[in-house]
Amino acid sequence: MNEADSDEMFLHLSARGAVRTDNLDEADAVLINTCTVRDHAEHRALSFLGRLCKWKRQNPKRIIIFAGCAAERLGKQLKKRYPYLNILSGAKSIEQFDQTLAKSGLFSPAGQPAAQQTGLFAYVTIMRGCNFNCTYCIVPSVRGPIKCLPAADILADAARKVKAGAKEIMLLGQTVNAYQDGSTTFADLLNRVSDIPGVERVRFTSPHPIYFTPQFLAAVKDNPKIAHHVHLPVQSGSTKVLQEMKRGYTREIFLEKVHALQTAGFEISTDIIVGFPTETEDDFALTLSLVDEAKFIAAYCFKYSPRQGTPAAQLKLHDEQTLEDRLDILLNKVKDLAETAYQRQVGTTQQVLMEEPHKGKSSTNFWVQTGLDFRPGSVVSCKIEKAEGTLLFARNEHD
Numbered sequence: 001m002n003e004a005d006s007d008e009m010f011l012h013l014s015a016r017g018a019v020r021t022d023n024l025d026e027a028d029a030v031l032i033n034t035c036t037v038r039d040h041a042e043h044r045a046l047s048f049l050g051r052l053c054k055w056k057r058q059n060p061k062r063i064i065i066f067a068g069c070a071a072e073r074l075g076k077q078l079k080k081r082y083p084y085l086n087i088l089s090g091a092k093s094i095e096q097f098d099q100t101l102a103k104s105g106l107f108s109p110a111g112q113p114a115a116q117q118t119g120l121f122a123y124v125t126i127m128r129g130c131n132f133n134c135t136y137c138i139v140p141s142v143r144g145p146i147k148c149l150p151a152a153d154i155l156a157d158a159a160r161k162v163k164a165g166a167k168e169i170m171l172l173g174q175t176v177n178a179y180q181d182g183s184t185t186f187a188d189l190l191n192r193v194s195d196i197p198g199v200e201r202v203r204f205t206s207p208h209p210i211y212f213t214p215q216f217l218a219a220v221k222d223n224p225k226i227a228h229h230v231h232l233p234v235q236s237g238s239t240k241v242l243q244e245m246k247r248g249y250t251r252e253i254f255l256e257k258v259h260a261l262q263t264a265g266f267e268i269s270t271d272i273i274v275g276f277p278t279e280t281e282d283d284f285a286l287t288l289s290l291v292d293e294a295k296f297i298a299a300y301c302f303k304y305s306p307r308q309g310t311p312a313a314q315l316k317l318h319d320e321q322t323l324e325d326r327l328d329i330l331l332n333k334v335k336d337l338a339e340t341a342y343q344r345q346v347g348t349t350q351q352v353l354m355e356e357p358h359k360g361k362s363s364t365n366f367w368v369q370t371g372l373d374f375r376p377g378s379v380v381s382c383k384i385e386k387a388e389g390t391l392l393f394a395r396n397e398h399d
């Protein structure tokens with residue numbers, strides 16, 4: 001999501017003549033777009049900002065822009081701590097970034113933004129903010145409540161990106177499947193994006209389990225352009241912890257949703273938090289057993305990080321050793337998920353979007369090596385012959 005926001009901010013900079021560089025020495029301006037979901041992310045952004053002091057001293061005309069969620073959370077105190085910071089632009093004001101640049105007086109007046117260039121993949125933001133209040137999460141306070149973008153704007157944005165070369169569109173939002181614009185539901189939007197000429201595949205992230213209904217599945221499961229992979233964060237396998245996190249579902253409901261998705265041909269990956277303050281050894285054991293039951297293809301695992309102002313931050317923390325131990329045990333369990341999932345694909349037929357002449361990604365998000373060369377951007381039907389580690393090998397006609 002931050003990458004998509006960074007691209008959007010860059011368009012406003014490009015309208016003022018900016019071009020991108022990865023080389024700090026030749027840059028006139030630096031845009032730091034930050035995350036504050038965990039303390040570590042915020043810390044990295046701040047330590048980079050600290051290191052820029054020397055860069056700025058070498059040429060005081062250089063410009064530093066600090067944007068995004070950490071900018072929103074820390075606000076004006078940053079200007080006191082880092083007086084060389086020029087522009088502060090919090091996550092809630094991303095839509096006003098153009099005005100923020102104009103008001104700063106540091107850039108020339110805006111002209112036309114540079115022509116958008118995309119590779120085979122492009123992000124399209126469909127909603128901002130979040131209406132949930134998961135007790136560990138800082139997102140609602142730094143991003144504000146849900147705002148769904150108009151469907152017509154989303155379709156126009158996707159069409160523009162397809163014209164610029166994209167074949168796969170990733171729709172983005174914190175609870176992306178809660179999307180609604182008038183009578184347009186999330187399923188309608190997915191189907192309409194997939195109908196744009198030139199779109200080969202549509203993905204989305206992050207959905208919330210409670211919005212996966214049988215009606216949703218019925219509306220999308222037979223559309224071959226909608227990727228059959230869903231990243232569905234569970235956070236914990238214990239119903240008690242899920243309630244304390246205010247996730248809005250139980251272990252059983254989550255597993256029901258997963259099985260319904262899997263029956264409809266979708267593969268699932270997830271996010272898990274270990275060491276939530278009230279998580280006991282028994283709760284943690286339930287998370288481990290859920291990983292076995294759910295047959296995820298991947299799981300991203302995080303140590304609980306207290307975020308100031310969230311309800312869970314009031315609770316007594318586990319000691320660091322307990323967090324480390326639980327994370328190690330979980331990581332050890334999830335490390336083989338991908339390889340096991342790859343083995344399960346042998347004998348199946350997969351639709352592969354080619355990224356290189358002989359390698360691409362299946363709709364279910366597995367890497368596939370083809371027997372013949374194909375044009376990048378084309379979709380090829382592949383019969384999977386074998387799996388080695390995290391690569392599937394396909395036999396294609398004339399092989």
Ligand code: SAM
Nearest residue numbers: 037136137174206233271272273302303304305
């Ligand atoms: N909206 C998505 C959902 O409801 O699952 C998740 C968005 S959150 C920005 C991305 C991931 O960060 C979450 O799935 C969660 O696992 C993790 N996360 C959020 N807050 C956290 C915290 N305080 N400590 C550790 N991990 C956290």
Ligand code: SF4
Nearest residue numbers: 130132134137139174
């Ligand atoms: Fe955070 Fe996701 Fe919960 Fe919203 S739904 S509060 S973004 S974890």
